[in-house]
Amino acid sequence: MLAARPGSWRETPIRPDFPEDVREWLDQAGRQRLRDSLRAIAQAAEAAGFDNAMLAASDSIGLRPDARPADTDLVSLALRHRDGDWDEARDQGPDLTGYDRFITGTGPEGKEETR
Structure with a gap:
């Protein structure tokens, strides 16, 4: 109204x-x-x-x-x-490890991956 x-x-x-x-x-x-x-x-x-x-x-x-x-x-x-998804999304943020691996060629621990 x-x-x-x-x-x-x-x-x-x-x-x-x-x-x-x-x-x-x-x-x-x-x-x-x-x-x-x-x-x-x-x-x-x-x-x-x-x-x-x-x-x-x-x-x-x-x-x-x-x-x-x-x-x-x-x-x-x-x-x-x-x-209850809002607080979790704020705290965690998006998971960008796949992008990191693609762009930098490193794995989750920062070690270089072999291709």
Whole structure:
């Protein structure tokens, strides 16, 4: 409902339930960015729950503070939070050993591989 009427954002009873960083970011958004962002947050909340949508919105703002979150980005981030995949991905990062071997010709221990 908020996405359809973004002008009511500042008076909505749900506003205090948003984390401070998300609330401040939405407060500073222009009308179109506010509408699009609220729509993306609603889709993420529908897919993974309100708390996970809020975590995803905070992450999105931290990663790209000048861009409005895309629907698919927030839904994906929210689902990763719901499934517990977000913290693991942050801690581990991608496994690039295959690329290292291809580019440098070395194995996992840094030893040169024979071809």
